[in-house]
Amino acid sequence: MSLLSILTFPDPRLRTKAQPVATVDSAIRALVDDMLETMYEAPGIGLAANQVNVAKQVIVIDVSEARNEPQVFINPCIEVSGPRVETEEGCLSVPGFYEPVTRRERVQVEALDQQGKPFQLEAEGLLSVCIQHECDHLQGRLFVDHLSNLKRTRIRSKLSKQHART
Numbered sequence: 091m092s093l094l095s096i097l098t099f100p101d102p103r104l105r106t107k108a109q110p111v112a113t114v115d116s117a118i119r120a121l122v123d124d125m126l127e128t129m130y131e132a133p134g135i136g137l138a139a140n141q142v143n144v145a146k147q148v149i150v151i152d153v154s155e156a157r158n159e160p161q162v163f164i165n166p167c168i169e170v171s172g173p174r175v176e177t178e179e180g181c182l183s184v185p186g187f188y189e190p191v192t193r194r195e196r197v198q199v200e201a202l203d204q205q206g207k208p209f210q211l212e213a214e215g216l217l218s219v220c221i222q223h224e225c226d227h228l229q230g231r232l233f234v235d236h237l238s239n240l241k242r243t244r245i246r247s248k249l250s251k252q253h254a255r256t
């Protein structure tokens with residue numbers, strides 16, 4: 091297991107679209123383990139492979155209080171439904187910024203687990219928001235894309251300046 095470094099907005103590599111995983115082999119399982127370790131260490135509740143510069147459709151999530159319920163989604167397909175709900179979102183690739191984002195309340199997911207076995211899941215609440223946020227990453231989209239141009243520009247300039255200093 092090893093910690094991976096997380097790309098920070100506005101790194102253009104965060105805009106790369108992730109490709110489907112052809113086979114869930116030992117290399118993919120090792121990637122999942124590294125992503126889980128990286129997410130727990132951060133600490134975060136969700137991480138997409140694009141954020142660690144791997145353009146593959148792999149997501150890890152843990153929204154449990156005790157941080158002991160890892161969920162893995164490989165090649166996820168989602169369908170959203172229900173009313174629109176607003177949640178304060180953050181992102182490991184946009185450190186220090188939290189803003190309300192409007193999404194749909196429910197999500198139905200089809201994906202492969204860490205063993206390559208297909209499964210389905212229906213979610214609402216924080217898990218639903220997190221799945222939608224992470225699936226955005228796989229498409230090269232970030233939560234800041236849901237904000238006003240003014241807010242996004244301010245966040246970009248603050249993070250660019252921080253990056254120039256470090």
Ligand code: QAP
Pocket residue numbers: 132133134135136137177178179180181182184185186187188219220223
């Ligand atoms: C996505 O985000 C998410 O700014 C996961 O300084 C977040 O794990 C979905 C984090 C909220 C729904 C609601 C952010 C850690 C972690 C920061 C995260 C930071 C340190 C973000």
Ligand code: CO
Pocket residue numbers: 180181182183223227
């Ligand atoms: Co994120």
